[in-house]
Amino acid sequence: MKSLKNHLSLVVALLSILFSIQTFIIVERSITAYKESLANNYSLVIVSQKKVQEKSLISKNSIIVSVDELSPDDVIKKLNSGIKKKNIELLKLSLPKFYKLKLSHYPSPDEINNLTKGLLRDKSIIKVETFAKSHDTTYKLLLLFKSVITVFAFSVGVVTILLIAKELKIWQLKHHERMSIMALFGAPTWLRSAVLFRLAIVDALIASAMAFILFSYISSDVWVQEQFETIGIKVVVFDKITDFGVMLGIAMALSTLLATFIVIGHKEEV
Amino acid sequence: MDKVIVAQNLSLSYSKDETIINKVTFSIDSGSFVFITGASGSGKSTLLKSLYGALKPVEGSLVVAGVELKGVTKSKLNLLRKHTGIVFQDYKLVKEWTIEKNIMLPLIISGYDKGVTQNQVDSLLKHVRLKHQSGKYPKELSGGEQQRVAMARALSHNPVLILADEPTGNLDDYSSQLIWNLLEGANEQLKSTVIVVTHHIPESLSVDYKHFHIEYGSIHEVS
Numbered sequence: 001m002k003s004l005k006n007h008l009s010l011v012v013a014l015l016s017i018l019f020s021i022q023t024f025i026i027v028e029r030s031i032t033a034y035k036e037s038l039a040n041n042y043s044l045v046i047v048s049q050k051k052v053q054e055k056s057l058i059s060k061n062s063i064i065v066s067v068d069e070l071s072p073d074d075v076i077k078k079l080n081s082g083i084k085k086k087n088i089e090l091l092k093l094s095l096p097k098f099y100k101l102k103l104s105h106y107p108s109p110d111e112i113n114n115l116t117k118g119l120l121r122d123k124s125i126i127k128v129e130t131f132a133k134s135h136d137t138t139y140k141l142l143l144l145f146k147s148v149i150t151v152f153a154f155s156v157g158v159v160t161i162l163l164i165a166k167e168l169k170i171w172q173l174k175h176h177e178r179m180s181i182m183a184l185f186g187a188p189t190w191l192r193s194a195v196l197f198r199l200a201i202v203d204a205l206i207a208s209a210m211a212f213i214l215f216s217y218i219s220s221d222v223w224v225q226e227q228f229e230t231i232g233i234k235v236v237v238f239d240k241i242t243d244f245g246v247m248l249g250i251a252m253a254l255s256t257l258l259a260t261f262i263v264i265g266h267k268e269e270v
Numbered sequence: 271m272d273k274v275i276v277a278q279n280l281s282l283s284y285s286k287d288e289t290i291i292n293k294v295t296f297s298i299d300s301g302s303f304v305f306i307t308g309a310s311g312s313g314k315s316t317l318l319k320s321l322y323g324a325l326k327p328v329e330g331s332l333v334v335a336g337v338e339l340k341g342v343t344k345s346k347l348n349l350l351r352k353h354t355g356i357v358f359q360d361y362k363l364v365k366e367w368t369i370e371k372n373i374m375l376p377l378i379i380s381g382y383d384k385g386v387t388q389n390q391v392d393s394l395l396k397h398v399r400l401k402h403q404s405g406k407y408p409k410e411l412s413g414g415e416q417q418r419v420a421m422a423r424a425l426s427h428n429p430v431l432i433l434a435d436e437p438t439g440n441l442d443d444y445s446s447q448l449i450w451n452l453l454e455g456a457n458e459q460l461k462s463t464v465i466v467v468t469h470h471i472p473e474s475l476s477v478d479y480k481h482f483h484i485e486y487g488s489i490h491e492v493s
Contacts, residue, residue, distance in 0.1 A: 178364045184322065186351030187379045189344075 007203050009170070010258070013163040014207035014251045020156035021250060022215055026237055027149040031142055033233040035106040038138060044101040044112075045070070046119055047127035051097055061118050063103050063111060070098035096126065109136055164258060171196070172262050179266050193263040200255035207255075208248040216240065272300040274431060274463045275321065279330035282313070282320050290316045292487035293330060300430075303457045303477045304465045307492075308484035314467040315359070317484065318435050321465065322354055323347045335431060352380050355424030355462070357434035361416045363408040369419045370395070370404040376427040394422040397452060414445030421449050425456055432456055434466045450475060 046052075054067040072095050076088060083091070107115065116128045179192045218224055219237035228235050238244075275298040282291040290313040298304055308314045319325040320332060323339050332339045337350045355376070363372050370391055377387040395401040398418040400411075408416055417437060424432055434453065438446040454477050456462045471481065481492040 178366065181362050181364055182375065182379070184324070184351065184356060184362065185376045185379050186348040186354075187375075188348055191379065 010203040017160040018211040024153040039106040045129040048097045050124040066102040068100045196259045200259040204251035204255040273297045274300040276333045281329035294489045303479040312484045355429035355432040359436045361420040373422045398422045432464045
Protein backbone atom coordinates (compact mmCIF):
# COMPACT_ATOMS: atom_id res chain seq x y z
CA MET A 1 0.00 0.00 0.00
CA LYS A 2 2.81 2.36 1.01
CA SER A 3 4.76 1.41 -2.08
CA LEU A 4 1.71 2.04 -4.28
CA LYS A 5 1.27 5.46 -2.69
CA ASN A 6 4.94 6.26 -3.40
CA HIS A 7 4.36 5.67 -7.09
CA LEU A 8 0.82 6.92 -7.56
CA SER A 9 1.33 10.68 -7.40
CA LEU A 10 4.03 10.85 -10.07
CA VAL A 11 2.31 8.22 -12.21
CA VAL A 12 -0.93 10.27 -12.20
CA ALA A 13 0.96 13.46 -13.12
CA LEU A 14 2.85 11.71 -15.92
CA LEU A 15 -0.29 9.98 -17.17
CA SER A 16 -2.19 13.27 -17.42
CA ILE A 17 0.62 14.90 -19.41
CA LEU A 18 0.83 11.86 -21.73
CA PHE A 19 -2.95 11.94 -22.14
CA SER A 20 -2.96 15.62 -23.10
CA ILE A 21 -0.04 15.20 -25.52
CA GLN A 22 -1.63 12.19 -27.26
CA THR A 23 -5.00 14.00 -27.43
CA PHE A 24 -3.26 16.93 -29.08
CA ILE A 25 -1.55 14.57 -31.54
CA ILE A 26 -4.91 12.95 -32.42
CA VAL A 27 -6.51 16.37 -32.99
CA GLU A 28 -3.56 17.42 -35.17
CA ARG A 29 -3.93 14.24 -37.22
CA SER A 30 -7.69 14.73 -37.51
CA ILE A 31 -7.26 18.30 -38.72
CA THR A 32 -4.63 17.24 -41.25
CA ALA A 33 -6.84 14.39 -42.49
CA TYR A 34 -9.85 16.69 -42.63
CA LYS A 35 -7.85 19.29 -44.55
CA GLU A 36 -6.82 16.61 -47.04
CA SER A 37 -10.42 15.54 -47.43
CA LEU A 38 -11.46 19.17 -47.93
CA ALA A 39 -8.68 19.68 -50.46
CA ASN A 40 -9.94 16.68 -52.43
CA ASN A 41 -13.42 18.13 -52.56
CA TYR A 42 -12.38 21.71 -53.07
CA SER A 43 -11.53 23.31 -56.39
CA LEU A 44 -11.43 26.73 -57.99
CA VAL A 45 -13.12 27.61 -61.23
CA ILE A 46 -11.55 30.02 -63.64
CA VAL A 47 -13.09 31.61 -66.73
CA SER A 48 -10.77 32.36 -69.62
CA GLN A 49 -11.23 33.93 -73.01
CA LYS A 50 -8.63 31.64 -74.51
CA LYS A 51 -7.61 28.06 -74.01
CA VAL A 52 -5.14 27.91 -71.11
CA GLN A 53 -2.01 25.79 -71.04
CA GLU A 54 -2.14 23.44 -68.06
CA LYS A 55 1.66 23.19 -67.79
CA SER A 56 2.20 26.94 -67.76
CA LEU A 57 -0.53 27.43 -65.14
CA ILE A 58 0.95 24.76 -62.85
CA SER A 59 4.49 26.05 -63.29
CA LYS A 60 3.43 29.56 -62.26
CA ASN A 61 1.35 28.38 -59.28
CA SER A 62 2.84 25.44 -57.44
CA ILE A 63 -0.31 24.91 -55.35
CA ILE A 64 -2.23 23.82 -58.48
CA VAL A 65 -2.16 20.08 -59.07
CA SER A 66 -4.40 19.71 -62.11
CA VAL A 67 -6.40 21.78 -64.57
CA ASP A 68 -9.56 20.25 -66.10
CA GLU A 69 -11.59 21.95 -68.75
CA LEU A 70 -15.31 22.06 -68.02
CA SER A 71 -17.42 21.15 -70.97
CA PRO A 72 -19.97 23.84 -72.07
CA ASP A 73 -22.31 21.11 -73.38
CA ASP A 74 -24.66 21.19 -70.37
CA VAL A 75 -25.27 24.92 -70.79
CA ILE A 76 -25.74 24.59 -74.53
CA LYS A 77 -28.21 21.73 -74.09
CA LYS A 78 -30.48 24.04 -72.13
CA LEU A 79 -30.40 26.56 -74.99
CA ASN A 80 -30.66 23.85 -77.60
CA SER A 81 -34.32 24.22 -78.44
CA GLY A 82 -34.75 25.91 -81.79
CA ILE A 83 -31.09 26.67 -82.44
CA LYS A 84 -29.51 25.38 -85.58
CA LYS A 85 -26.54 23.09 -85.36
CA LYS A 86 -24.35 25.57 -87.16
CA ASN A 87 -25.29 28.32 -84.72
CA ILE A 88 -24.57 25.98 -81.81
CA GLU A 89 -21.03 25.47 -83.13
CA LEU A 90 -20.66 29.25 -83.43
CA LEU A 91 -21.98 29.67 -79.88
CA LYS A 92 -19.49 27.10 -78.64
CA LEU A 93 -16.64 29.05 -80.19
CA SER A 94 -17.77 32.36 -78.76
CA LEU A 95 -18.34 31.04 -75.20
CA PRO A 96 -15.45 31.57 -72.75
CA LYS A 97 -13.51 28.53 -71.47
CA PHE A 98 -14.23 27.17 -67.99
CA TYR A 99 -11.57 25.30 -65.99
CA LYS A 100 -11.64 23.50 -62.70
CA LEU A 101 -8.36 23.79 -60.72
CA LYS A 102 -7.46 21.09 -58.19
CA LEU A 103 -5.10 22.19 -55.39
CA SER A 104 -2.41 20.28 -53.56
CA HIS A 105 -3.82 21.11 -50.13
CA TYR A 106 -6.62 22.98 -48.46
CA PRO A 107 -5.45 26.59 -48.82
CA SER A 108 -5.56 29.34 -46.25
CA PRO A 109 -7.47 32.56 -47.16
CA ASP A 110 -4.11 34.26 -47.85
CA GLU A 111 -3.06 31.50 -50.22
CA ILE A 112 -6.38 31.87 -52.06
CA ASN A 113 -5.88 35.63 -52.38
CA ASN A 114 -2.35 35.20 -53.72
CA LEU A 115 -3.49 32.51 -56.14
CA THR A 116 -6.37 34.67 -57.40
CA LYS A 117 -4.03 37.65 -57.94
CA GLY A 118 -1.52 35.40 -59.71
CA LEU A 119 -4.17 33.92 -62.03
CA LEU A 120 -5.68 37.31 -62.89
CA ARG A 121 -2.29 38.56 -64.01
CA ASP A 122 -2.91 36.45 -67.09
CA LYS A 123 -4.93 38.83 -69.29
CA SER A 124 -6.99 36.01 -70.81
CA ILE A 125 -8.40 34.94 -67.40
CA ILE A 126 -11.38 37.11 -66.70
CA LYS A 127 -12.85 35.52 -63.59
CA VAL A 128 -11.67 33.35 -60.68
CA GLU A 129 -14.37 31.75 -58.57
CA THR A 130 -12.95 30.70 -55.19
CA PHE A 131 -16.20 29.98 -53.32
CA ALA A 132 -14.59 32.19 -50.69
CA LYS A 133 -17.47 32.44 -48.27
CA SER A 134 -17.94 28.72 -47.60
CA HIS A 135 -14.15 28.21 -47.72
CA ASP A 136 -13.57 30.92 -45.11
CA THR A 137 -16.18 29.52 -42.75
CA THR A 138 -14.77 25.99 -42.90
CA TYR A 139 -11.21 27.19 -42.50
CA LYS A 140 -12.07 29.38 -39.54
CA LEU A 141 -13.94 26.52 -37.90
CA LEU A 142 -10.87 24.33 -38.27
CA LEU A 143 -8.64 27.01 -36.79
CA LEU A 144 -11.05 27.55 -33.91
CA PHE A 145 -11.14 23.83 -33.18
CA LYS A 146 -7.36 23.65 -33.24
CA SER A 147 -7.05 26.70 -30.95
CA VAL A 148 -9.50 25.24 -28.44
CA ILE A 149 -7.56 21.98 -28.32
CA THR A 150 -4.23 23.85 -28.04
CA VAL A 151 -5.58 25.85 -25.08
CA PHE A 152 -6.90 22.64 -23.54
CA ALA A 153 -3.57 20.83 -23.99
CA PHE A 154 -1.66 23.86 -22.70
CA SER A 155 -3.90 24.08 -19.60
CA VAL A 156 -3.46 20.39 -18.87
CA GLY A 157 0.28 20.84 -19.41
CA VAL A 158 0.44 23.75 -16.94
CA VAL A 159 -1.59 21.87 -14.32
CA THR A 160 0.62 18.81 -14.78
CA ILE A 161 3.81 20.84 -14.46
CA LEU A 162 2.42 22.31 -11.22
CA LEU A 163 1.61 18.77 -10.05
CA ILE A 164 5.13 17.64 -10.90
CA ALA A 165 6.63 20.68 -9.13
CA LYS A 166 4.61 19.78 -6.05
CA GLU A 167 5.77 16.20 -6.38
CA LEU A 168 9.34 17.48 -6.61
CA LYS A 169 8.99 19.14 -3.20
CA ILE A 170 7.45 16.00 -1.67
CA TRP A 171 10.22 13.85 -3.12
CA GLN A 172 12.85 16.31 -1.90
CA LEU A 173 11.53 15.96 1.65
CA LYS A 174 11.08 12.20 1.38
CA HIS A 175 14.50 11.39 -0.04
CA HIS A 176 16.52 14.12 1.66
CA GLU A 177 17.06 12.17 4.89
CA ARG A 178 18.19 8.94 3.22
CA MET A 179 20.48 10.79 0.81
CA SER A 180 22.03 12.77 3.68
CA ILE A 181 22.64 9.61 5.74
CA MET A 182 24.21 7.88 2.76
CA ALA A 183 26.43 10.93 2.17
CA LEU A 184 27.63 10.75 5.79
CA PHE A 185 28.92 7.25 5.09
CA GLY A 186 30.71 8.35 1.92
CA ALA A 187 28.24 7.27 -0.74
CA PRO A 188 29.01 8.89 -4.10
CA THR A 189 26.25 10.98 -5.71
CA TRP A 190 25.22 8.23 -8.16
CA LEU A 191 24.68 5.73 -5.35
CA ARG A 192 22.78 8.25 -3.20
CA SER A 193 20.44 9.05 -6.06
CA ALA A 194 20.13 5.49 -7.43
CA VAL A 195 16.88 4.81 -5.54
CA LEU A 196 15.46 8.09 -6.78
CA PHE A 197 16.27 7.36 -10.43
CA ARG A 198 15.01 3.79 -10.10
CA LEU A 199 11.72 5.13 -8.74
CA ALA A 200 11.54 7.75 -11.51
CA ILE A 201 12.18 5.17 -14.25
CA VAL A 202 9.67 2.69 -12.78
CA ASP A 203 7.03 5.46 -12.56
CA ALA A 204 7.71 6.50 -16.16
CA LEU A 205 7.31 2.87 -17.28
CA ILE A 206 4.07 2.46 -15.31
CA ALA A 207 2.62 5.73 -16.68
CA SER A 208 3.62 4.82 -20.27
CA ALA A 209 2.16 1.33 -19.92
CA MET A 210 -1.11 2.74 -18.57
CA ALA A 211 -1.26 5.27 -21.41
CA PHE A 212 -0.53 2.45 -23.88
CA ILE A 213 -3.46 0.38 -22.56
CA LEU A 214 -5.77 3.42 -22.48
CA PHE A 215 -5.03 4.57 -26.04
CA SER A 216 -4.96 1.02 -27.43
CA TYR A 217 -8.48 0.64 -26.07
CA ILE A 218 -9.59 4.04 -27.42
CA SER A 219 -8.13 3.32 -30.88
CA SER A 220 -9.95 0.00 -31.13
CA ASP A 221 -13.23 1.36 -29.81
CA VAL A 222 -16.04 1.14 -32.40
CA TRP A 223 -17.68 4.37 -31.26
CA VAL A 224 -14.46 6.33 -31.82
CA GLN A 225 -14.00 4.85 -35.30
CA GLU A 226 -17.61 5.68 -36.14
CA GLN A 227 -17.06 9.32 -35.21
CA PHE A 228 -14.19 9.63 -37.66
CA GLU A 229 -16.13 7.80 -40.36
CA THR A 230 -19.04 10.23 -39.85
CA ILE A 231 -16.85 13.17 -40.81
CA GLY A 232 -15.30 11.16 -43.61
CA ILE A 233 -11.72 10.87 -42.42
CA LYS A 234 -9.38 8.08 -41.45
CA VAL A 235 -7.10 8.83 -38.49
CA VAL A 236 -4.48 6.73 -36.72
CA VAL A 237 -5.59 7.30 -33.12
CA PHE A 238 -2.65 5.46 -31.62
CA ASP A 239 0.40 4.06 -33.38
CA LYS A 240 1.54 1.31 -31.05
CA ILE A 241 5.21 1.72 -31.97
CA THR A 242 5.81 5.39 -32.80
CA ASP A 243 3.29 6.93 -30.39
CA PHE A 244 4.28 4.62 -27.57
CA GLY A 245 7.94 5.45 -28.22
CA VAL A 246 7.16 9.18 -27.99
CA MET A 247 5.15 8.65 -24.79
CA LEU A 248 7.88 6.56 -23.18
CA GLY A 249 10.51 9.11 -24.17
CA ILE A 250 8.53 12.03 -22.73
CA ALA A 251 7.70 10.16 -19.49
CA MET A 252 11.32 9.08 -19.03
CA ALA A 253 12.65 12.57 -19.79
CA LEU A 254 10.23 14.24 -17.35
CA SER A 255 10.72 11.81 -14.48
CA THR A 256 14.50 11.67 -14.77
CA LEU A 257 14.55 15.47 -15.01
CA LEU A 258 12.56 15.56 -11.78
CA ALA A 259 15.05 13.19 -10.12
CA THR A 260 17.98 15.25 -11.45
CA PHE A 261 16.51 18.45 -9.98
CA ILE A 262 16.24 16.71 -6.60
CA VAL A 263 19.83 15.50 -6.76
CA ILE A 264 21.08 18.97 -7.79
CA GLY A 265 18.96 20.67 -5.10
CA HIS A 266 20.07 18.28 -2.36
CA LYS A 267 22.01 20.00 0.40
CA GLU A 268 23.89 17.97 2.95
CA GLU A 269 22.86 18.30 6.57
CA VAL A 270 25.32 19.90 9.00
CA MET B 271 53.00 6.67 16.96
CA ASP B 272 51.04 7.69 13.86
CA LYS B 273 48.60 10.51 14.28
CA VAL B 274 45.12 9.91 12.94
CA ILE B 275 43.97 13.45 13.71
CA VAL B 276 46.05 16.61 13.66
CA ALA B 277 44.40 19.98 14.30
CA GLN B 278 46.39 23.20 14.19
CA ASN B 279 44.89 26.57 15.14
CA LEU B 280 41.54 25.09 14.19
CA SER B 281 38.51 27.39 14.37
CA LEU B 282 34.95 26.24 13.76
CA SER B 283 31.73 28.20 13.50
CA TYR B 284 28.23 28.01 12.00
CA SER B 285 28.07 31.76 11.34
CA LYS B 286 30.45 34.68 10.97
CA ASP B 287 29.34 36.20 14.28
CA GLU B 288 30.01 33.29 16.60
CA THR B 289 33.08 31.06 16.81
CA ILE B 290 32.38 27.74 18.56
CA ILE B 291 35.91 26.33 18.56
CA ASN B 292 38.65 28.95 18.63
CA LYS B 293 42.16 28.25 17.33
CA VAL B 294 42.68 24.88 19.02
CA THR B 295 45.68 22.67 18.46
CA PHE B 296 45.65 18.99 19.34
CA SER B 297 46.44 15.58 17.94
CA ILE B 298 45.13 12.04 18.44
CA ASP B 299 47.21 8.91 18.07
CA SER B 300 46.15 6.16 15.75
CA GLY B 301 44.47 3.28 17.60
CA SER B 302 43.71 5.29 20.74
CA PHE B 303 40.45 5.55 22.68
CA VAL B 304 39.52 9.18 23.29
CA PHE B 305 36.76 10.88 25.25
CA ILE B 306 35.78 14.46 24.56
CA THR B 307 33.76 16.02 27.35
CA GLY B 308 32.37 19.47 27.99
CA ALA B 309 29.25 21.28 29.09
CA SER B 310 26.18 21.43 26.84
CA GLY B 311 26.82 23.88 24.01
CA SER B 312 30.58 23.85 24.56
CA GLY B 313 31.24 22.60 21.01
CA LYS B 314 31.83 18.85 21.50
CA SER B 315 29.42 17.78 18.75
CA THR B 316 30.64 20.64 16.53
CA LEU B 317 34.20 19.34 16.81
CA LEU B 318 33.02 15.79 16.04
CA LYS B 319 31.13 17.04 12.96
CA SER B 320 34.31 18.66 11.69
CA LEU B 321 36.10 15.31 11.98
CA TYR B 322 33.82 13.72 9.38
CA GLY B 323 33.75 16.82 7.20
CA ALA B 324 30.18 17.95 7.89
CA LEU B 325 31.60 21.25 9.07
CA LYS B 326 34.60 22.80 7.35
CA PRO B 327 37.32 24.64 9.29
CA VAL B 328 37.02 28.42 9.01
CA GLU B 329 40.60 28.84 10.10
CA GLY B 330 43.65 26.67 10.66
CA SER B 331 44.08 23.14 9.50
CA LEU B 332 42.48 19.79 10.31
CA VAL B 333 43.96 16.57 8.97
CA VAL B 334 42.00 13.35 9.52
CA ALA B 335 43.52 10.03 8.40
CA GLY B 336 45.86 11.96 6.13
CA VAL B 337 43.11 14.04 4.53
CA GLU B 338 43.22 17.83 4.94
CA LEU B 339 39.61 18.82 5.52
CA LYS B 340 40.02 22.50 4.73
CA GLY B 341 38.97 22.76 1.10
CA VAL B 342 38.64 18.97 0.78
CA THR B 343 37.19 17.64 -2.49
CA LYS B 344 33.99 15.57 -2.53
CA SER B 345 35.77 12.42 -3.66
CA LYS B 346 38.43 12.65 -0.93
CA LEU B 347 35.77 13.32 1.68
CA ASN B 348 33.77 10.30 0.49
CA LEU B 349 36.92 8.19 0.73
CA LEU B 350 37.54 9.36 4.30
CA ARG B 351 33.93 8.68 5.28
CA LYS B 352 34.11 5.18 3.81
CA HIS B 353 36.80 4.42 6.39
CA THR B 354 34.95 6.10 9.23
CA GLY B 355 32.15 4.71 11.37
CA ILE B 356 29.85 7.33 12.85
CA VAL B 357 27.33 6.94 15.65
CA PHE B 358 24.95 9.85 15.86
CA GLN B 359 23.08 11.12 18.88
CA ASP B 360 19.82 10.86 16.92
CA TYR B 361 20.84 7.50 15.37
CA LYS B 362 20.23 8.66 11.74
CA LEU B 363 18.77 5.36 10.58
CA VAL B 364 17.04 5.21 7.20
CA LYS B 365 13.37 4.88 8.16
CA GLU B 366 12.25 3.04 5.03
CA TRP B 367 14.95 0.38 5.33
CA THR B 368 14.99 -2.68 7.60
CA ILE B 369 17.59 -2.68 10.34
CA GLU B 370 19.50 -5.32 8.38
CA LYS B 371 19.74 -3.02 5.36
CA ASN B 372 20.69 -0.09 7.60
CA ILE B 373 23.63 -2.07 8.97
CA MET B 374 24.59 -3.05 5.42
CA LEU B 375 24.82 0.57 4.24
CA PRO B 376 28.60 1.15 4.75
CA LEU B 377 29.33 -2.27 3.24
CA ILE B 378 27.23 -1.50 0.15
CA ILE B 379 28.97 1.87 -0.20
CA SER B 380 32.39 0.22 0.12
CA GLY B 381 31.42 -2.29 -2.57
CA TYR B 382 31.66 -5.52 -0.56
CA ASP B 383 30.14 -8.56 -2.23
CA LYS B 384 26.80 -9.89 -1.03
CA GLY B 385 28.16 -12.96 0.77
CA VAL B 386 30.64 -10.99 2.89
CA THR B 387 28.03 -8.35 3.59
CA GLN B 388 25.44 -10.86 4.79
CA ASN B 389 27.91 -12.72 7.04
CA GLN B 390 29.16 -9.48 8.58
CA VAL B 391 25.63 -8.20 9.19
CA ASP B 392 24.52 -11.52 10.73
CA SER B 393 27.50 -11.50 13.08
CA LEU B 394 26.89 -7.86 14.10
CA LEU B 395 23.19 -8.48 14.67
CA LYS B 396 24.17 -11.27 17.08
CA HIS B 397 26.63 -8.95 18.86
CA VAL B 398 24.00 -6.27 19.36
CA ARG B 399 21.40 -8.90 20.37
CA LEU B 400 19.05 -7.98 17.53
CA LYS B 401 19.27 -11.07 15.33
CA HIS B 402 15.58 -11.84 15.89
CA GLN B 403 14.58 -8.34 14.76
CA SER B 404 16.59 -8.10 11.53
CA GLY B 405 13.53 -7.60 9.32
CA LYS B 406 12.04 -4.83 11.41
CA TYR B 407 12.03 -1.13 10.59
CA PRO B 408 13.65 1.46 12.90
CA LYS B 409 10.34 2.86 14.13
CA GLU B 410 9.44 -0.61 15.45
CA LEU B 411 12.44 -0.56 17.81
CA SER B 412 13.06 1.21 21.12
CA GLY B 413 15.61 4.02 21.40
CA GLY B 414 18.18 1.66 22.93
CA GLU B 415 17.68 -0.87 20.15
CA GLN B 416 17.96 1.82 17.47
CA GLN B 417 21.24 2.98 19.00
CA ARG B 418 22.53 -0.59 18.92
CA VAL B 419 21.64 -0.77 15.21
CA ALA B 420 23.48 2.53 14.67
CA MET B 421 26.48 1.07 16.49
CA ALA B 422 26.41 -2.11 14.40
CA ARG B 423 26.27 0.03 11.24
CA ALA B 424 29.26 2.09 12.39
CA LEU B 425 31.31 -1.07 12.95
CA SER B 426 30.15 -3.09 9.95
CA HIS B 427 32.97 -2.09 7.59
CA ASN B 428 35.79 -2.35 10.16
CA PRO B 429 36.54 1.39 10.06
CA VAL B 430 39.90 2.87 11.00
CA LEU B 431 38.15 5.68 12.84
CA ILE B 432 34.97 5.49 14.92
CA LEU B 433 33.24 8.72 15.93
CA ALA B 434 30.42 8.49 18.45
CA ASP B 435 28.30 11.41 19.58
CA GLU B 436 26.72 10.71 22.99
CA PRO B 437 26.23 7.04 22.10
CA THR B 438 24.69 6.13 25.44
CA GLY B 439 22.69 9.27 26.21
CA ASN B 440 19.18 8.30 27.42
CA LEU B 441 19.92 4.58 27.14
CA ASP B 442 19.23 1.94 29.80
CA ASP B 443 22.16 0.25 31.55
CA TYR B 444 21.91 -2.89 29.43
CA SER B 445 22.09 -1.05 26.10
CA SER B 446 24.79 1.31 27.41
CA GLN B 447 27.00 -1.56 28.53
CA LEU B 448 26.52 -3.34 25.20
CA ILE B 449 27.63 -0.22 23.33
CA TRP B 450 30.71 0.36 25.50
CA ASN B 451 31.67 -3.30 25.02
CA LEU B 452 31.37 -2.95 21.24
CA LEU B 453 33.46 0.23 21.20
CA GLU B 454 36.13 -1.37 23.40
CA GLY B 455 36.11 -4.46 21.17
CA ALA B 456 36.59 -2.40 18.03
CA ASN B 457 39.47 -0.53 19.63
CA GLU B 458 41.20 -3.63 20.96
CA GLN B 459 40.54 -6.13 18.19
CA LEU B 460 40.24 -3.99 15.04
CA LYS B 461 42.72 -1.36 16.30
CA SER B 462 40.23 1.33 15.33
CA THR B 463 40.68 4.80 16.77
CA VAL B 464 37.60 5.56 18.85
CA ILE B 465 36.53 9.11 19.64
CA VAL B 466 33.51 9.49 21.90
CA VAL B 467 31.79 12.72 22.76
CA THR B 468 30.02 12.31 26.08
CA HIS B 469 29.00 13.96 29.32
CA HIS B 470 30.08 11.04 31.49
CA ILE B 471 32.98 8.66 31.12
CA PRO B 472 31.89 5.16 32.21
CA GLU B 473 33.76 3.71 35.17
CA SER B 474 33.55 0.12 33.93
CA LEU B 475 35.83 0.76 30.95
CA SER B 476 38.82 -1.60 30.71
CA VAL B 477 40.77 0.16 27.92
CA ASP B 478 43.32 2.92 28.39
CA TYR B 479 41.89 6.15 27.16
CA LYS B 480 42.70 9.81 26.66
CA HIS B 481 40.40 12.53 27.84
CA PHE B 482 40.00 15.96 26.22
CA HIS B 483 37.80 18.63 27.73
CA ILE B 484 36.27 21.53 25.81
CA GLU B 485 35.57 24.81 27.55
CA TYR B 486 35.02 28.32 26.17
CA GLY B 487 36.04 27.26 22.68
CA SER B 488 39.35 25.74 23.78
CA ILE B 489 40.38 22.13 24.21
CA HIS B 490 42.78 20.69 26.73
CA GLU B 491 43.87 17.21 27.69
CA VAL B 492 42.83 16.05 31.15
CA SER B 493 45.54 14.01 32.78
